[in-house]
Amino acid sequence: MISSINMSIRVLVVSDTRSSGDAKDTAGPKLMEKLHVLFPYAEVACNTIPDDKAEIKSYLQKYAKQDIDVVFTTGGTGFSPRDVTPEATREVIEKEAPGLATAMMFRSLAKTEMAMLSRAVCGVASKTLIVNLPGSPKGALECLDFIKEAIPHAVNCINDRKEEVAREHITISQQPVAQPQEQSSASKEAREDVTISQQPGAQLQEQSSPSRVKVNKVAARNRESPYPMVEEKDASDVIIKHCMPIHETDTVPFEESFGRVLAENVCTPEPIPAFRASIKDGYAVKSADGMGKRTVKQKAIAGDKPIEDELQHGEAVRISTGAPVPPGADAVVQVEDTKLLQASEDGSEEIAIEILKEPKAGQDIRDIGSEVAKDSVVLHKYDRIDAAHIGIMAQLGKLEVKVVRRPAVGILSTGNEIKEPWERIQPGQIRDSNRYTLKHMLRKFGFHSMDCGIVKDDPNVVKQALEKAFEQNEYVITTGGASMGEFDVVKRVLEVDFDARIHFGRVNMKPGKPTSFATLVYKGKLKKVFCLPGNPASCSVCCLLFVIPALRYVENQRDYKFPMIRADVPEKVPNSDARPDYRRVTVEAKDGIISAYSNGNQISSNLNSVCNANGLAIIQPQSTIPQRPIHSPFGTTYVSEVPLEQVIVLFDNIYEY
Ligand SMILES: Nc1nc2c(c(=O)[nH]1)N[C@H]1C(S)=C(S)[C@@H](COP(=O)(O)OP(=O)(O)OC[C@H]3O[C@@H](n4cnc5c(N)ncnc54)[C@H](O)[C@@H]3O)O[C@H]1N2
Ligand code: MOO
Numbered sequence: 001m002i003s004s005i006n007m008s009i010r011v012l013v014v015s016d017t018r019s020s021g022d023a024k025d026t027a028g029p030k031l032m033e034k035l036h037v038l039f040p041y042a043e044v045a046c047n048t049i050p051d052d053k054a055e056i057k058s059y060l061q062k063y064a065k066q067d068i069d070v071v072f073t074t075g076g077t078g079f080s081p082r083d084v085t086p087e088a089t090r091e092v093i094e095k096e097a098p099g100l101a102t103a104m105m106f107r108s109l110a111k112t113e114m115a116m117l118s119r120a121v122c123g124v125a126s127k128t129l130i131v132n133l134p135g136s137p138k139g140a141l142e143c144l145d146f147i148k149e150a151i152p153h154a155v156n157c158i159n160d161r162k163e164e165v166a167r168e169h170i171t172i173s174q175q176p177v178a179q180p181q182e183q184s185s186a187s188k189e190a191r192e193d194v195t196i197s198q199q200p201g202a203q204l205q206e207q208s209s210p211s212r213v214k215v216n217k218v219a220a221r222n223r224e225s226p227y228p229m230v231e232e233k234d235a236s237d238v239i240i241k242h243c244m245p246i247h248e249t250d251t252v253p254f255e256e257s258f259g260r261v262l263a264e265n266v267c268t269p270e271p272i273p274a275f276r277a278s279i280k281d282g283y284a285v286k287s288a289d290g291m292g293k294r295t296v297k298q299k300a301i302a303g304d305k306p307i308e309d310e311l312q313h314g315e316a317v318r319i320s321t322g323a324p325v326p327p328g329a330d331a332v333v334q335v336e337d338t339k340l341l342q343a344s345e346d347g348s349e350e351i352a353i354e355i356l357k358e359p360k361a362g363q364d365i366r367d368i369g370s371e372v373a374k375d376s377v378v379l380h381k382y383d384r385i386d387a388a389h390i391g392i393m394a395q396l397g398k399l400e401v402k403v404v405r406r407p408a409v410g411i412l413s414t415g416n417e418i419k420e421p422w423e424r425i426q427p428g429q430i431r432d433s434n435r436y437t438l439k440h441m442l443r444k445f446g447f448h449s450m451d452c453g454i455v456k457d458d459p460n461v462v463k464q465a466l467e468k469a470f471e472q473n474e475y476v477i478t479t480g481g482a483s484m485g486e487f488d489v490v491k492r493v494l495e496v497d498f499d500a501r502i503h504f505g506r507v508n509m510k511p512g513k514p515t516s517f518a519t520l521v522y523k524g525k526l527k528k529v530f531c532l533p534g535n536p537a538s539c540s541v542c543c544l545l546f547v548i549p550a551l552r553y554v555e556n557q558r559d560y561k562f563p564m565i566r567a568d569v570p571e572k573v574p575n576s577d578a579r580p581d582y583r584r585v586t587v588e589a590k591d592g593i594i595s596a597y598s599n600g601n602q603i604s605s606n607l608n609s610v611c612n613a614n615g616l617a618i619i620q621p622q623s624t625i626p627q628r629p630i631h632s633p634f635g636t637t638y639v640s641e642v643p644l645e646q647v648i649v650l651f652d653n654i655y656e657y
């Protein structure tokens, strides 16, 4: 059963080794993934803490205070001395829910006798249901499966939602009681498929039947959008809430990791530098000898075998930058601070020199490990791999590296009038630019995409194309057909045929008003859909504002949001629309002042306004800008203050050039 109730869920991984990083946590990510599928409308997050009773209690109490609906703990329910999750839970809950623990125990016993060693406690603290799950990923997933049907009902009961509870009583009484015996994992999967395919949308998907959306007789169409208008920031937040960071990794040759996100800490097995290295071309000396004459004994050239002989008082070794400093020397004096006293007859060797400046101990020597100590983390998990990271991997001889798997994204164009660039077009038709712009925007930010083609504004073909897109992609971007026309069918197909939830269907911005975001479950997997407007400038702006940050977040990039700065907008063209205007601009920094210049005609259809743009200037509607009174002998008039500074979203960092 896929639940449609809104819930906030937390997974609390309780484990000393997983919280210290000594062991990899797989239970948390797996539970999150399963919860997203079971409860697609829930907001799910995860924390990892040690097996510490006080800390467990403090997390559970915090969640209860925040009115989190359900907390699933995983770990710490066994018999070892540090296992204290049930004890902590018992001290936090006000009502115990032994039925949940019994159901898990009873059904687990059918799989393994070891289940009798579980000490799980379940109960309610304030309005939060707390469920102890086992620590093993397999056990945790199985136990979640055993009680999943009861969770939404429990949440509705806790919140005293009488109508929902009554409705659920009817539904539950019509369901057969599940039999715990002989459940091989294959039969369990099959059962899940059946349950999912009983969803109206999913059943249609299986058989690829026609869409249930009928294009209305035009007179019957909506005259008002059914979707409330949301602010851009709220829309961005909703998207992030429903996108889950990826935990799977790929192992790639180090040079192919450029632009990807590291999925492991990279340690240096050797200190850097690995030997005391000279910073200058000059002479290695004993600083205690001070200024004055030195006999030049040997030479140390970078790449040569290090000198083993101890340097003696009054001696110097001629040394080049990067060469190992000989034992006994504690300073390097650059050649500029010396004078030649004596050379060999043919001039090929120096015999004696004079040090002209008092040398200090440690001068111009890079000590062993002074840049990076042995065994320390040099590249950090979730760093975005840049050129220097590649260089460091080369330096360490790290030939392969683990990176975060990239999300699978499909791009689908819709519109009766849309043709491929190479096709002959008839009057009234246009060539598809959106699919190509989107593909290359994604590429610029390091993401691959699957081309899902162009479809007509016909619910049947839109449905079929979406099914194909969902087969292979976790994220699907559609363009066109998102607004108020009777042939704008994308959102209706998603809702009716796929049982999708449209989290928002309109955004208060120009361009980009019809932008929408939906989630749905297709064949047991959660899919995320960005419906972008057909207008090419709107489509690009919304890809930058909504899609790229979401994909960066999913790839675990720390800096997934584009930076925002304040800047001068010298061309003071007010925004006469009621929506904030996201103008395509070229941002320049000159003499310490950052200015943003408009990229020409800002109409939503003009893709040219996006060419060369490296930022978006957010210009608030003129109507919201304060009025300034101007007093004169003829009376007072009011003029709008045009703000000198506007917020700029930078999608190319101008400082990188
Ligand atoms: N009654 C209303 N009409 C419109 C509203 C509204 O609120 N009420 N919103 C307008 C806004 S704002 C936008 S933006 C557009 C968005 O429309 P759709 O997403 O439904 O897109 P289409 O109608 O399919 O196409 C709009 C426009 O874009 C061209 N287009 C479409 N796909 C492509 C493509 N792949 N490559 C290039 N150009 C494309 C299409 O030919 C149209 O000219 O709706 C307003 N209407
Ligand atoms: O929002 Mo639309 O993109 O203004 O033209």
Ligand SMILES: [Mg+2]
Binding pocket: 480, 481, 482, 483, 484, 485, 488, 534
């Ligand atoms: Mg339209």
